[in-house]
Amino acid sequence: MQNNDGDTRLLTKIASMYYIEELTQSQISKKMNLERSMISRLLKKARSLGIVEISVHQEHSGLIDLEARLESIFNLKEVIIVPETYNSLDSTNNKLNIGKAAARYLDRIIKDGDIVGLALGTTMLSIANALNDTKNVKSIFVPLVGGSDNNKIEYQVNIIASKFAESFGAEAQYISAPVVTTDKRTKEYLIQDASFTKVKSLWSQLDIAIVGIGAPIQSSNLIWTGAFGNKDIDLLNSKKAVGDILSRFYDIEGNIIYSELDERIISLDLSLLKDIDFVIGVAESVEKAPSILGALRGKFINVLITSESTARKILELNDSN
Structure with a gap:
């Protein structure tokens, strides 16, 4: 030279x-x-010297900034915001795209030996249906909650676990219990069954959990609209429940709401989510923003997959409270 x-x-x-x-x-x-x-x-x-110029074309650069803000404020491992290039009121399209994003994320992080816990519901079904061309892993998929009273079998947690396992060429375990029992004695009987004991033993070994976030005001919430009666709902409202994960409830500050309902609920306790490496919260809609904010403040999730309008509403609510 x-x-x-x-x-x-x-x-x-x-x-x-x-x-x-x-x-x-x-x-x-x-x-x-x-x-x-x-x-x-x-x-x-x-x-x-400018001989090489590297540029990253970010079609959704604003979303990247939003993701970074949420990650920083709530100390999250990752936030994935799905752009809304369609009618934001079209909940079917929103859920479909959110499901695809969650499916891609799971395929990226899952590895041999992982034990993956799953919730139930429409959001979980959208993820299961989006699991195409995934890698094969020697993993176990296990329900984190009992079944619901919803009559659509595809929403049941055992069906969802089966779909996830089949997509990854993995193993599935199943739960033989409802999410909410009629009384405390019924729950005590069910959780002593050998099949449930096996499932519960896997709960202490979880590497990944994928959960939806429920909002009591939404009719799509399978628990609030089915398993709970008016007395239960009045109790939760009196305690200012803003949302639920795995049918366990919390307020806007992320405080877990303990009540006699817990004596009838069969699901992983929210406090145990904090010991899991990846807890992926998948939820969207502006109406759910308070529920998601409570989950973030309670540190029940460390990965969030949501829509742009929802993300902006979460930040707005956080700034105002």
């Missing part, structure tokens, strides 16, 4: 080999008879 022209030529050549021909630095080193450390320095110089 005796002169500027020669310097520029060498920098351009090496940059072309690396960025266009996609040779490794080791391959360039051998071809150019230069030390590998020199190749690294020359590539940096090519960028500093």
